[in-house]
Structures are given as structure tokens and as C-alpha cells.
Amino acid sequence: MIQTKPEPEIAEVSLFGPGVGECLVIHYGDGRWFIVDSCLCPNSKQPIAIRYLKEIGVDPTKQVKGIVLTHWHRDHIEGAYKLLKTCESATLYVPSAMLSEEALHLVALFRRDVFSDSDQEIKEYRDIVHYLRETGDQKRFERVNSSFLFFDDRSLNIRMVALSPSEVACTQSIVRLQEERPKPGERRKRLVAPMDENLNAVALHFSFGGFSVLLGSDLEETDSGNINTGWSAVIDRNLKGKLSLGSASLFKIPHHGSKNGHHTQIWSDFFKEKPVSITTPFLTHRLPKMSDIERITELSSKFIITKNPDPKFKPKKKTKSKVMVERWIKQKVSQRCVVNDQMGHIQIRASKDGIKNIGQCPNCVEFHEKRNQQKE
Amino acid sequence: MPTNLANVFDSGENTLSDIEPSVRNLTYNYSEDESTAANNIVDKSTSLHPWSRAKEFISELARTKKISVKDSCIEDIVQHWSGVVIDCNSEEFTARLKDIKDPTKPDELMTLSLEDLNESERPLVESGAMFNWYIGYRSGRLTSRHDFSTLRFRRLPSWSRCEIDSAEKCAKELADFFGVDSN
Numbered sequence A: 001m002i003q004t005k006p007e008p009e010i011a012e013v014s015l016f017g018p019g020v021g022e023c024l025v026i027h028y029g030d031g032r033w034f035i036v037d038s039c040l041c042p043n044s045k046q047p048i049a050i051r052y053l054k055e056i057g058v059d060p061t062k063q064v065k066g067i068v069l070t071h072w073h074r075d076h077i078e079g080a081y082k083l084l085k086t087c088e089s090a091t092l093y094v095p096s097a098m099l100s101e102e103a104l105h106l107v108a109l110f111r112r113d114v115f116s117d118s119d120q121e122i123k124e125y126r127d128i129v130h131y132l133r134e135t136g137d138q139k140r141f142e143r144v145n146s147s148f149l150f151f152d153d154r155s156l157n158i159r160m161v162a163l164s165p166s167e168v169a170c171t172q173s174i175v176r177l178q179e180e181r182p183k184p185g186e187r188r189k190r191l192v193a194p195m196d197e198n199l200n201a202v203a204l205h206f207s208f209g210g211f212s213v214l215l216g217s218d219l220e221e222t223d224s225g226n227i228n229t230g231w232s233a234v235i236d237r238n239l240k241g242k243l244s245l246g247s248a249s250l251f252k253i254p255h256h257g258s259k260n261g262h263h264t265q266i267w268s269d270f271f272k273e274k275p276v277s278i279t280t281p282f283l284t285h286r287l288p289k290m291s292d293i294e295r296i297t298e299l300s301s302k303f304i305i306t307k308n309p310d311p312k313f314k315p316k317k318k319t320k321s322k323v324m325v326e327r328w329i330k331q332k333v334s335q336r337c338v339v340n341d342q343m344g345h346i347q348i349r350a351s352k353d354g355i356k357n358i359g360q361c362p363n364c365v366e367f368h369e370k371r372n373q374q375k376e
Numbered sequence B: 001m002p003t004n005l006a007n008v009f010d011s012g013e014n015t016l017s018d019i020e021p022s023v024r025n026l027t028y029n030y031s032e033d034e035s036t037a038a039n040n041i042v043d044k045s046t047s048l049h050p051w052s053r054a055k056e057f058i059s060e061l062a063r064t065k066k067i068s069v070k071d072s073c074i075e076d077i078v079q080h081w082s083g084v085v086i087d088c089n090s091e092e093f094t095a096r097l098k099d100i101k102d103p104t105k106p107d108e109l110m111t112l113s114l115e116d117l118n119e120s121e122r123p124l125v126e127s128g129a130m131f132n133w134y135i136g137y138r139s140g141r142l143t144s145r146h147d148f149s150t151l152r153f154r155r156l157p158s159w160s161r162c163e164i165d166s167a168e169k170c171a172k173e174l175a176d177f178f179g180v181d182s183n
Helices: A048-055 A080-086 A101-109 A114-118 A120-135 A167-179 A195-200 A230-236 A264-270 A290-299 A323-332 B032-043 B050-063 B161-177
Strands: A011-017 A023-027 A033-036 A064-068 A091-095 A141-144 A149-153 A158-162 A204-208 A211-215 A250-252 A276-279 A302-305 A333-338 A344-351 A354-360 A365-368 A373-375 B068-070 B073-088 B092-099 B108-113 B130-140 B146-153
Touching: A011 A048, A011 A211, A011 A250, A011 A276, A023 A048, A048 A080, A064 A080, A064 A149, A080 A120, A101 A120, A101 A167, A101 B161, A114 A120, A120 B161, A167 A195, A167 A230, A230 A264, A276 A290, A276 A344, A290 A302, A290 A365, A323 A333, A323 B073, A323 B108, A323 B130, A323 B146
Parallel strands: A033 A064, A064 A091, A091 A141, A211 A250, A250 A276, A276 A302
Antiparallel strands: A011 A023, A011 A344, A023 A033, A149 A158, A158 A204, A204 A211, A302 A365, A333 B108, A344 A354, A365 A373, B068 B073, B073 B092, B073 B130, B092 B108, B130 B146
């Protein structure tokens, strides 16, 4: 793992994942950075992107040009408010449905609600919206739909473009928020952000000369294979051809490697050869499962996860409780594992010719096709 | 050494008769230092009514998180988690738990059986439901010290008309700023 900032002509894609949570930090040349999603450092409880950038000598207040929140599920938005406040030069990019009238109504509803502090998603997003309102700067945010261009230097082929959400996904999201708008007398609901918000997630294609990356966020397919949403929409609309996107050599696997995030044609259309695949686990739902790992490993030159997704493994840091408490836990709890005790980090550095260095912290696990074996 | 609550206050007329019976019958185990500290705080209070003094004294003891009041028992909470249900089915549920006693500890994922819940709690189990899980010791005048485990889901109130109307007004202001087309 390289502990200093990259040279101006070197791109970097760093993926962070502590077990439940995901954050990407991208250097696109000349000291310019983008952050995609946010999660917290397990020790300091601060946004991991800020901590990492400061550690390698980058000034987040000036050098971070954009923050993309791909969707507003807790594991992708935790710490985003602090991130936005710190990165004073950054524009915030969100799916357009998140700045719809329906979403803003939800934010207004939970503005002073004392119970909303327990809902991390709405609490974080509420703070972001009100912070932007207080700044009064209408240039600090942008709505994102598919084909949205974040930056584009055609002469050097340095570009980042959104592949999703589709217009249909955006409309569906707005309709769902409208349907869930509470009425007087209705009991307060937990988990304010809809569970199927993944269909509205922002997937990205980033290119740096001859090096390209597909960042899948949590974009999923619907059970019915609706061609107007998810990865099917990306294929159906031939976005790779229309936007002249290069074949990628690095893939941030969608939705923690789940079967719902898989689309066979994405692999054949977007990658010339087997890519390096990376992802974060999602321990609350035990993702990726072993069948997911086998599937992805077969399609990849190597597959790296920021942390061991198998909760059976003993965590290095064991929590201690009194004997009596442990007795109760043993009696009542059938499965138990620690979440977010340590951060996982995969660091990819590339020139315009391709990947130059892959670094990973000791918490990461690597799978490769040859023996389909875990390598730590 | 157990000390009757009545001994805490000055004896005299109407000292205990105005106090709710459940408080009158309570006995507490606390050290002399804790008693003195709590009394010092109560003495600074401007409230003179005996029931107010009793309530403040109980609150001060409870604030130290060593003693909580439940009926005629004393509870010593050893472990307290705040949990959120992540997933559930007809038999069990999985929750993410945050250690309230020691917030520096990492969160844990645990799977528990619905059978271990009271009947009244089971309908509340759904994704996103929040609960508190206490493990500790309980003792009282009539019971010997024993350990206990209580898991209780939070009941959230309903939205009021006033809250909805206030939100609509605020939402309109936000929509104007963020350039939302209201058509």
C-alpha cells in the first residue's frame, strides 16, 4: 500500500469497506479528487475519505472537486454531511429523485423530529439538505441521471459519466416516496429510505487514458428483468456505444457481489479481458455468499474483498463481556459477529496504460480463479 | 446497607403521605457517598414539595446508571444494547446492536429467536424496528438477587396534523431553493 499521494499523471481508485459501509476515493490526475459515497472509520467515527486523504498529504478542502452519493442507504451515506462540510470546494451529486419534491418533503418532516436521530439515512440526508440550504449556494449541488457527465477532458480521455439511474427508475423512486408520504394519525415508520432504492443508484464509468473502471455502486436488477431499470437499462440503451466508453480493466462489483447485482452481458460488453474485481462485504446480509464469490472469481483475473465476508471467522479484536452477560448471549443468540471493527482498503494506482499497482491492507481477502481459493 | 427512603428526608408531617405509594415502599441499596451526593443535588433544587424531592433524588440516583426503579425492585444494569432489526422471518430476527454501556466497542450482529420475546413485542418485529436489550441483576424486598434479560421494542408515536402541516411549509421553501418544478 502506497502511503503518499499519487503523482499528477497517475490515477487512483481506493475502495474502503469496514464490513457494513462503502466509500471510493478517486484521483483523476493533477491533484484532483472525487469521492463516491461515504462510510466511517471504525476507530475515530470520522469519514474515512477525509482521514485517508489527510494521511497521504491531500488537502480535502481544496482538492476534492466532487462528492457523489449514489443512493441514500445507510452504508453509503454515513458521514456524508461531515464530508460535504469539510470538502468546501466539492459539488454534491445525487440521483435526481433525491432532490425531488417528495424527497424534500420527507426531509422537512424529519427536520425537528426527535425520533429521526435513530434513522441514520434520513438524519444524514436531512443534515445535508439543510446545510446546502444554509449556504445558499445553488451551484454546490447537481442532479444525476444516466449519461450525466461529471468531468470530461477529451484530449486526455479523462472522463467520468453516470450509467444510471434511468428515467424510469427515477420516476419509480419519486412515485414510491409519494406513496409513502405519511398522513396525520399514521404511526412513524423506521427505515425511511425505501428498501428498493438500489434501482435508483448511480453506477459510474471512469476513464483515465487507456485505463477504465466500472463502478457498480448497489445497482441491481429487478426480479422480472425490467429493461427500463437497473443494468438491463444500461445494456438496452447501449450506453457504452453511445457514450464511446472504453473497455474497463477494473470492476467495483455491484451490490456487494449479490446475485441481484449481476448481469451477464455487463461482463461481456464492458470488459475486453477478465478484470480485476473489487467489492466491499455487507455483513448484515452475509454478502457476498460463497456462490457469489465463485461466480465472480471465475469471471475475474482476481477478486478482492475489503474484509472477510464470512462471519464464522473469529474477529481479531474480540469483544469482552462479563461472564453473566455471555451466558445470556449464549442462551439467546444463535449467530453473532462483530461489525465494522476494522477498516478494509484496496488501493489501485494506474497510468494511462493501465494498472501499475494493487495494494491491499491485511484485512482484505483475495480470491483467484486458479485454485478458487481464499488468499489472505 | 438497605436504607428506607423515608430516612432520606426530614421526618415530619406530610413528608411521606403525599408521596406515591410505590415510592414510599421502595428500599434502596446505595453507599453513603451516593446518598450524600444525591441529597446535595436535591438540596440545591428549588422544589420543596416532598414528592418533587423524592422524584429528584430518584432521578439523580438513576442518572448514575447504577440503579433503575422498577416496581419494588432494584435493577443493576450490567449490559445495555440499542438494536435495529435488519432482517426477520416467522422464527427469528437479525439485528445490529450498538453497545450503549461502552460506545467505543464495535457494533455486533446477532440473531435471536422470536420465542424469546413477550407476546406483546412480537408484532413489532419488522425491518428497521428498534429495541433496547438490558441484561443485569435484579433484587427486591421479597426476592433474592437474580440475573435477568429484558428486550423491549420502541413504540413510536403517530404523526400529528400540526407536524405534517409544518413540514409542508418547510418543504415548499426547500423546493424553491433546490429549483423543484412543482408541476
